[in-house]
Amino acid sequence: MSQGAEASAGQGSDAVTSQEPSPPLHTPWTFWIGPKGNPDDFERNLKKIYTFDNAVDFWAVYNRIPSLSSMEEGTAVYLMRDQRRPVWEDPENREGGTWVVKLKKEYSSFAWQEILLAAIGEQFLNVFKETDSLVGLSVSVRDKEDTIKMWNQKSELGDPETPALEQKLRDLIVFDPRRGGDRVFYKAHQSHRKYDTSGGRGFGDRRF
Secondary structure, eight states, rough: OBBOOOSSSSOOOOOOOSSSOOEEEEEEEEEEEOOSSSGHHHHHHEEEEEEEHHHHHHHHHHHTTOGGGGGGGEEEEEEEETTTSSSSSSTTTTOOOEEEEEEEEEHHHHHHHHHHHHTTTTTTTSOOTTTTOOEEEEEEOSHHHHEEEEESSSSGOOOOOHHHHHHHHHHTEEEEEEEEEOEEEEEEGGGGGOOOOTTTTOOOOOTT
């Protein structure tokens, strides 16, 4: 595995190691977890789980993360490309944004897994414009609906009308009105409430 865990995902502190060789992914990816807490303490509470670079290690890490149904409301899990942090204001992220899908809780775990697998398999390459890219994913545990977000690098390329993305999500059996995912909307990071373009720590409302 490419890098040891900085924080346990709540299922023991034993190192996660692959037992068999696996072809490398296009890029490494890192899981993070944001426990429930005051939004102003978001960065301090953010924990890095593990960086992996192949499918076998993905499953080794993913299977150690508690299920969404067992997580406390307000908890968020992130999968970011390389070791990019899931922080809007970071230089790597500040010009980007997210596509947002809200799903009924009984479907969110399945949808989250399908989107994760599609991301590390680079199945979204044809969805994004040529000079843009998918840089991360997140799922936030809520009361009635969970929120899944897809992070892109350049907000000016985040078209609010996303037929290609919507079709891809339909192909993954995610975008379905019966499951609550009846629409996708886009939000630039700099449009979030209390976003501080001066470099301060104005994290705003982290729930969306």
